[in-house]
Amino acid sequence: MCSVFASTAGLAFDPVVRYGTVKASLSQVPKMFGSSIRKEVLVHELSVALSLLQGIEETASRDGIERVTAVHVRVGTMSGIAPDALRFSWELATAGTVAADSVLRIEDVPLAVRCERCGEDREPGAASGLVCPICGAICPTIVRGRELQLVAMEVPA
Amino acid sequence: MKYRVVQIEQNIMRKNDALAAALRARFAAEGTLVVNLLSSPGSGKTTLLEETLGRLAPRLRVGALVGDQATDNDARRLARSGAPVRQITTAAECRLDADMIGTALHGWHAGPLDVLFIENVGNLICPAEYDLGEDLRVVVYSVTEGEDKPLKYPLAFNTAQVAAVTKIDIADAVGFDRAAAYRSMREVNPALEILELSAKTGTGMDRWAELIEERLQRKAQPPAAVH
Secondary structure (H helix, E strand, O other): OOOOEEOOOOOOOOOEEEEOOEEEEOOHHHHHHOOOOOHHHHHHHHHHHHHHHHHHHHHHHHHOOOOOOEEEEEEEHHHOOOHHHHHHHHHHHHOOOOOOOOEEEEEEEOOEEEEOOOOEEEOOOOOOOOEOOOOOOEOOOEEEOOOEEEEEEEEEO | OOEEEEEEEEEOOHHHHHHHHHHHHHHHHHOOEEEEEEEOOOOOHHHHHHHHHHHHOOOOOEEEEEEEOOOOHHHHHHHOOOOOEEEEEOOOOOOOOHHHHHHHHOOOOOOOOOEEEEEOOOOOOHHHHOOOOOOEEEEEEEOOOOOOHHHHOHHHHHHOOEEEEEOHHHOOOOOOOHHHHHHHHHHHOOOOEEEEOOOOOOOOHHHHHHHHHHHHHHHHOOOOOOO
């Protein structure tokens, strides 16, 4: 589904990610965003960015759109996406495409679970389990927070 | 600059989900039970799988697809069991997806299988998002990992049906806090079946093999419709 290739030889050190004519060294990333972003996570964001781009390119080609200035996406906190890494990946993925230099507008969707005891949807805090913050019941049904959606794009009028 | 907004509203996992549904239909028609193994690197997935293939191979037709970013070392190790094994080298990708499984099955002369194990890339984040058409998702967690890991990676544990707690033979030596670890697991998935295993000493391996066989039977003989 995603066409990302890396040189596997240097994988443990500094993989080069290629997509079309884009090349970037993954070692640039920690410098840009701090060492908290792990390479394996960035790769995930890059593949998500490419899927988003595919949706944009399909829509643009269908509607005869030549330039996209902004893209709106919805990202759940449980989706494993780091917004900064997604923005960086977006820049890489879109170079030379209809969405080059476009702004990625990310709407965060907090995790929400269904609390059967309260009869309400509740938002547990980060890394606190799927537990109702009000009554303490375990709530395994996730109702929001797994979103990875391409919502809309802005194009010159 | 004036602009207009073009609404799209599309789930970006939709392609994977559609491919996974097609795989699931195919596996159902072939009567193959598919087990997707997820874990962090170093949790003992390959050792567990090596031992599992060895135990099941005399009784069942078993095979494995193995995902890694680089090398086919795991496939070589697993092939020693005599079961058909195929390596999927994912290069930059941090997980397997349904398309990779479809591609790997194509031209793989494994013959009809009762059980297909899929060893995912060692990573608890991305693989949790990707349905591979499996019947059973197993999160492999070793006693050397933090007891709060299920809270840090809730989706992997939430979407699994079984937690295989590996390296149980060294639990005491590394001060594994069972109660805390299992409490974390239950907090993200109260229905999770927790199995303590050691591929090295054999602890729990009979129960694990039984569980696979039970699931296979259940798949082969779907329960009569309730009227």
